[in-house]
Amino acid sequence: MKYSAAIDLGGTNIGIGIVSEEGELVFKYSVPVEDNKNPEALLEQMAKGTLDTIAAAGMEVSDIAFVGIGIPGVCRSNKGPVILAPNINWHNVDAVPFLEERIGLPVLLGNDADCAAMGEYYAGAGKQYQSLIMITLGTGVGGGVVIDGKLFPGCNGFGGEFGHIPLVHGGVKCGCGKHGCFEVYGSANALKRETREMAEQHPESLIWEMCEGNLDNIGGRTAFDAADQGDETGKAIVEQYISYLADGISGIVNIFRPEVVVLGGGVSNQGASLLDPLNEKVAKLCYANETIEAPKVVKATLGNSAGIIGAGLLGF
């Protein structure tokens, strides 16, 4: 059996693991980012963390085939440089030569959402399919596509920005500069915003009780919880949110036509109260749905480990 070392790089934590060629995470370690403003310090911390992890797993560097890294940003290619990773203040950082020299192993980069898609494809919800789209509903809307075992990176590595297709022409301004992107209606943050706005319009809603009168306490689950208890405002928020998701997801399906759509991020934990109505809508909205069956939307199964497992598979 071959093994890789894998890094899931975030703005606050670095996850490092040992991954088998079959996608098993055999050892996992997490360390807080010491300085996310200083690229050189972070690279140094990544190199040291990788060597420490290999040792802690009882292995030698020579037991490891390569180091795979999921980057929260855009890479020119899997050998870098990292064009842009705003959360860690990286702009044109040529990470690979530095890390290869310090660690003594080949290093491969991937986008973190792409890595999560690879993880779910080989070891999670996508295991029995030939192609999948993963869509992660978090602060934003991210995603990745795997076709016949290979990542679809866009024409030159910058594509796959599912969060930034249109959804509401001229709608709410997005962080990217566009208005009305899928991300500003489909993310967990969008759901919280909609919940706050609807609560303000509906003083009778249970939501006020649930957030103890403070709209800052509203989370991604609040509207779902209120809806479960029969609250009309909660039901309306959830229905509208699912309608946005279905519109965005079916649009992406119409472009990629994968065998399955895997939903990640905290919102996906809502389970059947989200997935059942969502699947019903997506099945009706996909192109030529009378002729070609729409893909099912399912919940990701690897949670936070998807990214690290996918990064560890970049070179196998």
Add this chain to the structure above:
Amino acid sequence: MKYSAAIDLGGTNIGIGIVSEEGELVFKYSVPVEDNKNPEALLEQMAKGTLDTIAAAGMEVSDIAFVGIGIPGVCRSNKGPVILAPNINWHNVDAVPFLEERIGLPVLLGNDADCAAMGEYYAGAGKQYQSLIMITLGTGVGGGVVIDGKLFPGCNGFGGEFGHIPLVHGGVKCGCGKHGCFEVYGSANALKRETREMAEQHPESLIWEMCEGNLDNIGGRTAFDAADQGDETGKAIVEQYISYLADGISGIVNIFRPEVVVLGGGVSNQGASLLDPLNEKVAKLCYANETIEAPKVVKATLGNSAGIIGAGLLGF
């Protein structure tokens, strides 16, 4: 030099040509569809037309490497069957074995919009690029993607339906069953509809003069022509239409990130009055536009021949 026979199959006409491996259309012939309700009769007409065309070009069947066909619909693979081609009443038509037997040559199928993209890539506006998206603004919005010389077909040949990404959540109903698709705001038909609706609201507009008081005379150029003459209603229609196009195109760019976007269809003939403001908007709307330059939007150069040339290149 090697040659193929190529068919661009439409609901009213069959274009047949001889195409060189370098993408030159050396002979072209067009014949009206005799019966677009009867798949067998149409297949027979295609076979006969192909053999006639080869003979009329002064060639033998043995001079031809293969027959490439652009299908106005969805194929399971390049060997068929044709799952659905509504304009010619094809449902699960297994065209390849029939045509191979009748013509005596290998036959390859492609979607017609994909073929047009291939034609522009190898012999038209995309010649100097490694990757392109072609978007055709006609009755609907169609498109194709070519990356490193190869068609992107979606995961299993059903993808690439650019016309059916969302644009206006809950907007005008689309022929596909969804509401607010890019197609119902970005197609030439959409532009005509908007022009009629705006003319109805603006009896003072020049548009009434241009259509001789009959809104049925409005075409895809009417609003552009009125705007050119300083008509405020015409200007407003054109500005709104370009805003829709920019939103849809930048969304597709954010997924595929091609080197160039090639616009086809009659609307693209508007030239600079369309392309200049469109490029200005697209450059601002593409993701990470401060870091990564947005692709240029350019006019297709092969006109109606793009599809036939692309079909003729399917096997080279």
